[in-house]
Amino acid sequence: GAVVSQHPSWVICKSGTSVKIECRSLDFQATTMFWYRQFPKQSLMLMATSNEGSKATYEQGVEKDKFLINHASLTLSTLTVTSAHPEDSSFYICSAPDSKFYEQYFGPGTRLTVT
Amino acid sequence: GDSVTQMEGPVTLSEEAFLTINCTYTATGYPSLFWYVQYPGEGLQLLLKATKADDKGSNKGFEATYRKETTSFHLEKGSVQVSDSAVYFCALKDQAGTALIFGKGTTLS
Numbered sequence: 001g002a003v004v005s006q007h008p009s010w011v012i013c014k015s016g017t018s019v020k021i022e023c024r025s026l027d028f029q030a031t032t033m034f035w036y037r038q039f040p041k042q043s044l045m046l047m048a049t050s051n052e053g054s055k056a057t058y059e060q061g062v063e064k065d066k067f068l069i070n071h072a073s074l075t076l077s078t079l080t081v082t083s084a085h086p087e088d089s090s091f092y093i094c095s096a097p098d099s100k101f102y103e104q105y106f107g108p109g110t111r112l113t114v115t
Numbered sequence: 116g117d118s119v120t121q122m123e124g125p126v127t128l129s130e131e132a133f134l135t136i137n138c139t140y141t142a143t144g145y146p147s148l149f150w151y152v153q154y155p156g157e158g159l160q161l162l163l164k165a166t167k168a169d170d171k172g173s174n175k176g177f178e179a180t181y182r183k184e185t186t187s188f189h190l191e192k193g194s195v196q197v198s199d200s201a202v203y204f205c206a207l208k209d210q211a212g213t214a215l216i217f218g219k220g221t222t223l224s
Contacts, residue, residue, distance in 0.1 A: 004158070034214050043219040044159075044204070093158070097213060104215060106151075108158035 002028045004096050006107035013084055013114055021079045021110045023094030029074040030096035034104070035067075038091040050077040084114040117142040121205050121218035128195050128223070136190040136221045138179075138205035146207040148172075148181055148188040149215065153202045162190075162203070200224045 003026040013019050023033055031052045036044040048069050049057040056069035066088075068080040081088055091111050095104040122137040140146065150162040150172070163172030168183035177192045188205060205218040 032213065036217075041219075043217045044215075046214045046216075049214060095159075095215075103161060103164075106159040108156075 002026075002096075002098065002105045004094065004105045004107040006092075006094055006110050008110060009108060010111040011113070013112070015085055015114055016083055018080055018082045019084055019112060021081075021092055021094075021112075023077045023079070023096070023107055025075045025096045025105070028096075028098065030077075031074060032097060033071065033077040034095045034097075035069065035077075035079050036093045036095065038093060038109070040091075044093060047079075052077075081112065084112070086114045088112065089114045117146065117207060117209055117216050119205050119207055119216055119218035121203075121221050123219075123221070124202075125222040125224060130197055131194045134190070134192040134195045134199075134223065136203055136205075136223070138188045138190065138218060140186050140188065140205075140207050142186075142207055142209050144210045145183075146209045148179070149206040149208070150177070150179055150188070150190050151204040151206060151217075153204065153220070155201070159204065195223070 005024045007022045033050040035047045037047050038044045046059050047062045050069045050071040052071040058064045071077045091109050093109040095106045097104045118141045120139050147166045149164045151159040152162045153159050163174040165172040165181035171180045179188050179190045202220045202222050204220045206215040
């Protein structure tokens with residue numbers, strides 16, 4: 001089946017710095033990718049929809065200036081957490097649907113810890 | 116808005132026991148329903164799905180039936196194995212949507 005990778009798998013950064021997380025579709029093209037955030041023992045919450053060639057669509061309550069999304073190509077979307085703070089520590093997961101949106105393929109996730 | 120409610124975990128069972136994880140949803144129209152599984156250290160994987168009322172999704176011995184009258188999509192397995200230990204997420208995708216709406220997840224051990 002289709003594979004989605006994320007890099008890095010985990011990262012620790014200091015408060016105030018920025019962190020970039022990459023999401024790649026390895027064997028298919030994805031004009032749309034989704035970014036989710038998962039808190040411990042909580043559900044996945046959709047943060048934004050990343051669209052190749054246009055601006056990302058953010059969910060209500062998600063700060064677009066803090067979580068910068070760039071869909072650089074048909075196989076790559078990046079999420080940059082700017083000026084990270086400890087409350088941004090979380091598990092970030094991306095997904096990419098197949099061309100007809102019948103199924104979504106999820107990356108393994110990136111655990112961000114801000115100290 | 117649309118939402119998914121799953122039974123709280125964790126669920127602890129003996130090997131070969133019967134498993135049920137309850138899932139109910141709230142949505143307008145006719146959503147598609149999914150069960151995803153997340154094994155330790157891995158990404159979410161689609162376990163099974165159903166796209167219309169009375170459909171039964173099945174995979175790896177797991178089953179779930181789309182019940183529109185009770186707005187439910189309960190996950191069942193007749194005989195669980197140690198290898199089934201994971202977190203299970205119920206999710207829906209509405210007719211117009213593309214992203215998934217997830218329940219909170221249920222840990223099975």
